[in-house]
Amino acid sequence: MLYSRQTKARQFMRSKIRRGFLLFIWLVLLALPSAALAEGPTQPDQLFRDASNLISAGDYETALEVLDRIPAPGGTDSAADFIKSRVQKAQLYHALAMFDEADASCHEVLALFPDNIEATNLLDSLAKAKKPKWLLFIDDMKLFLPSLIQGAGITLFLVVITMVISPIGGLLIALGRISGVPPLRWLSWFIIWFFRGTPLLLQLFFIYYGLPSLGVTLSPTTSAIIGLGINYSAYLAEIIRAGIESIDSGQMEAAKAIGMTYTQAMRRVIVPQTYKRLMPPVGNEFIALIKDTALVSTIAMVELMRSANQMFNTYFNVNVLIIAAMIYLLFTTVFTVTFETIEKRVGAYENR
Amino acid sequence: MKTDNEKNPTSNNAPIICLSNITKRFGKTTAVDAVDLSVMPQEKVVIIGPSGSGKSTLLRAVNILEEIDEGTIVFEGKSVGYVEKKGKRVLDSQKNICALRAEIGMVFQHFYLFPHMTVLENIMEGPVTVQGKSREEAHIIAEDMLEKVGLSEKRDVFPATLSGGQKQRVAIARALAMKPKIMLFDEPTSALDPELVGEVFNTIKSLADEGMTMIIVTHQMGFAREIADRVIFMEKGRFITEAPPVEFFGSCMTNTRVASFVDSIL
Ligand SMILES: Nc1ncnc2c1ncn2[C@@H]1O[C@H](COP(=O)(O)OP(=O)(O)OP(=O)(O)O)[C@@H](O)[C@H]1O
């Protein structure tokens, strides 16, 4: 075992040396004829080689001169070499940010070969490169915004609907949690436990892809509204419950003492006092909601994230994602400011 | 003292409220222990006693804020708060209990004004929400009550800006707006700075002079002397002594427990 391994290693070494030797011979044989041909300085191959050496040495100016020495086509001089040299020049100028010279070099080619694809493409990208970055971004905006705005509209629609549904659902579940009726308490506890304890993504999948197998088929929009609505109700329920329980129990006593029913006391006295306390945590939830709507892109809803994704897959342009991010930020900023304003307004009685 | 005349509630000899054998336990502690108490119309009963003697619990039992374990409450000749169901005594319906509470005003040590409503809204809340009065009607009542407690100029401010004394006067106005048949005061001046006790005391005194029936729990012996028709000393959930104030602060002081309590307060 040990012996055979050593032998194998030795054989391997030997084959390596042999291969290296063969490669050396090959190189010598190849070098001989090209060295013989390198006599004339006008040989395009040699010029290209020189230029590339100069470029790797960093001497662009000389490289440009060398490339320039490749003549225009005619006689024995090939069109291909000419085009190649001028395109290389243009690329070099482009890299040096000398756009006018690069343009000129492209036009040299196009003057003789108006249909040349390489020069045309290069000229296009030069035109882009010459434009300031922000102008390009504006161009991209013009291209992407229409579909992104459509997607953003769907996102906003889902956010607003959920913002209407979930506080109501959350309040009902919260009242169930603190109710004196045990079955209501258990049901509310279960809803909160289940919908906070499983991923929203899974819930959406279940509603959209899973329910049909139980005979209930819902549209993507309905599924999204139900999924987001219940999920956010469950989250808000705990926040609202904490808010209600933070109100001095004397408030309920005083309300009862003037003859209010439990429902009247909740509606008129207890719940209104929770508003100010609820604003910051509920605002937080709604910011999270704006971003969570991206999850419904997985159940065939073309909202902002989905349309950004589609555009990105078509254009591979990172600006799509940047513009989408800007729209999300716009939404979250507007909501944050709005909530802060409402919070101040709602709690005014505490310091008036 | 106790009267069984429940057949003719309009009669002046009929008590407005008659509590008998009221017992309330919290686990092993008996907060109120088989207490009997009847209050005649326009009568002012002052209850004093050391902390934890069950005064608040008794007061809260009157308007069913506390569910009692034994005993009966008769209000204006009708048994209230509890009903027999399959041989068991259970709480009456919420509707009936709320109707009872609407007729009994209660004022708390810590006021419990509704902080999100203005002074006027606080007072209008009961008439509008509980009695279903129109806002206009409730507004007139509220203005009236505010004037009664001398705070008309504070009608549109929020409770947070009021002094303790002003808060308590608004709380009294809020209770009065329901036109209660009897008022319960649970240490109405205990949370106040000494210099603010007077204004609340005067408000209660003028109410007493108008003939309001009251049960007052207090540590202010001045109250007891000036307002009470009857002073009750309570200890460990039981009534130890009850007597008119002159007698109470005179001959009753031979009772060492009463005397030492009154001494400790004064
Ligand atoms: N909700 C409750 N749970 C348990 N025990 C209670 C409760 N409320 C009152 N108690 C107990 O019942 C007894 C009587 O309390 P209560 O508040 O009626 O006394 P009080 O005479 O009003 O005292 P204070 O002068 O301090 O207000 C006390 O021992 C108290 O600890």
Ligand SMILES: [Mg+2]
């Ligand atoms: Mg008390």
